[in-house]
Amino acid sequence: MKIQQLEIFTIDLPLIEPFIVSYDTYPSMPSIIVKLTTECGLVGWGESVPDDHVTGETIESTYAVLKHKFAPLLIGQNPMNFEAIHDLLDKAVKNVPAAKAAIDIACFDVAGKKLGVPVYQLIGGRYHEKFPVTHVLSIGEPEKMAADAEERVKQGYRSFKMKVGRDVTSDVKRIQAVRKRVGDDIAIRVDVNQGWKNSGATLQALDALKSAQLDWLEQPVVANDIDAMVEIKSKTTVPVMIDEGLCNMRDMREIIAKRAADKVNIKLMKCGGIYPAMKLAAMAEMAGMECQIGSMLESSVGSAAGFHVAFSKKVITSVELTGPLKFSQDIGNLKGSYHIPFIELGTGAGLGVDIDEAILAELTQYSDVVKA
Structure with missing residues (x-):
């Protein structure tokens, strides 16, 4: 061929x-x-x-x-x-x-x-039967984010990824508003997308959020400041996830050597696709770090590729691939695989899209x- x-x-x-x-x-x-x-x-x-x-x-x-x-x-x-x-x-x-x-x-x-055969059959076979779907909350005013979260809970969602990163004071208010609205039984993961810049601002935010019961904190500091991630991880009980700071095997080696994160967010767009993503997952597994497969808001094509990686690996314990749910038009039909609060991947050949x-x-x- x-x-x-x-x-x-x-x-x-x-x-x-x-x-x-x-x-x-x-x-x-x-x-x-x-x-x-x-x-x-x-x-x-x-x-x-x-x-x-x-x-x-x-x-x-x-x-x-x-x-x-x-x-x-x-x-x-x-x-x-x-x-x-x-x-x-x-x-x-x-x-x-x-x-x-x-x-x-x-x-x-x-x-x-x-x-x-499905792609996951080419990379280890199917391990997971289904994954919980996490709703991603875009940055907004605290009450707007809280209202959106409340509505999504009614739809069946049990976990949220909150986008923040504007400034510590307003971000703390956003997170507290959502936690107050959804109660203590809903998982809240906070993604700062580098917005808090440094370890000092991040530790200040975490101190104010002690009662917020965060599942984890994702990429609070600038991507190349691995040492700041090390400091934050050493001074908080909230699990720390690295995202923008991990693109390739060189990054992963440094993260493992310095014990800079509890979790890693692997994105196919950052590492070069399915094949490199499998290599990063293997390195994380060797180091005892859990993985998430994340996205850059891809269509059904890129999202399906991410799911095939996630469904094939034991070390991948969460996914954040919600692009098909956020588009009013999509070129593929993956949206039909989302059955809130879970996604159940099909068995079609290739990507199955x-x-x-x-x-x-x-x-x-x-x-x-x-x-x-």
Whole structure:
């Protein structure tokens, strides 16, 4: 089996409501979809959601790398040779993990279809039967976030990931308001997205939140300040999760060596796809750290890829892959697998996602084809 053609689509996924994090507000979510076709007519789908604050890539740069660097290299390659494909991409361009993720995901999708098995069967088999779905609360005024949380509890959600990171004082009020509204039996995870900057501000916030019963605190400080994470972890009983500070195996080595986190958030867009994510999970398991599979708000394609990794690994104990629930239009049908408060992944070949190419065409802003 050889790759004959790659099509690249830049799309804009419409959000039901704006997604607000510490460093930006997204009225919609830009994404790049890759359609890989083999000489035997099989099709694999991949996705890239770059983030200049996290992966160091933009939509424009990612599109250019995929079109001019990666696609020409891949023509004639066997998409089932995952190690060789990644080696080829790594030698062509340093870093650019979100661009590599699109290729990686498409290769796994088409490999699964060739063999007639789900992707998780290619990477260890199915371990988890279902995962709880955590609702992500965008940054807003305290009462608005609390009201949203209360409504979601009525819908069946039992856990929340709160986006904060504007300033310690207002963030503490947000967290306290949500806790007061939902009661003590609902899990609250706080994601600061680097917004508290340093260990001093973070420890001040944690001191004010002693009664909030947080499940864990995610990436409170700037991504490259691993030593600050070490200090915070040593001075709090709240489990600490690292996200933006973990992109690759080099980062993971430092995190393990310094015991800088209790949990790690693995995202396919940060590490380069399914294959590198499995390597990071294995390293975390060796070090006794639990893993989460997170997302950059991908469509059904990227979200399904993340779920296949999560469902295959014992060390992955939580997921935060809610993109399909937040879009008013999606190119795939993964939304049907969410049965709040759980997601139950299907058994279809490859990613198990059906693509609506009419919606893809409607959402496409520009596209290109590279073929043999």
